[in-house]
Amino acid sequence: MSPFDAVLCDFDGVLRVHDARVQARIDHEYGLAPGSVLATALSPALIGPAVLGEITFEEWEAALVAEFTGLLGSPELAAARAGAAPGRCLFVDDRRENVEAATSLGMTGVHFREAEDLRRVWAEAGWE
Template identity: 30%
Template structure:
């Protein structure tokens, strides 16, 4: 019996397995396209993923996700981190491509969450940038959730307990009645430590399984 099943189907579980869904954005709903970055890395003679390792390093990434620096300042920190492995023009091109990379949405996940929204509170809990609202508008997702807890707006990021406290308050239900979905184990572990049911997301099938019973024996129906 996995963690989700033991929580919702064990002793004391009610007829309804959960009262709110708290869901991550990146890695669950949204997936970035770094193919242009990879092309530039190959041309510069550095391993693919080099730019990401610099851009997502805590010293560069966290200030952005806490709303303390701009996109331009983030790009500057990436340029500095890439030097002297590549030339200044190559570092600037890589930083630009990385910080403005496109993305796609997982439409199966979006469909599942839209159905969830009709059944219970849905809150996005995301370590994101200050331009997240623009990104959501671009892909037509401004109305996907009842609330969005954006780290760069609230000034605290997962897995800090405080962002979970904010999210639960926005959902309006106790932690033990919340399902938390994220693609990073440390974020799921923190949610579980706070009292929520945690699900590590890998595919839409993971989400569908976690939502089983929300509006029927098989969860949200397939399209």
């Protein structure tokens, strides 16, 4: 018989450990305040639904992209900070006006409403 009926384990810091040096480098490279990327990725509004299984990993990723775009500024500024030409960017956002701004710059835009929106673009790109 097992000595335990349940294993209750913290997620961050136990099952998932973040390298502070990597996080600091990412924040610095994108001109963000220290801790911005990690604070955004793990904000209760974003991570809570993902950890509780209320949204899929893809939905969480899409929400992160939208949040990071807000941190970085305009789609054009986000592309520049990422070091990518607009025509080589896939822009995903749940706000149509942001997607329209991105596509006007030559980016491939996805108006995210559900994970299938991303799956369709990935399939078209041959990323299945």
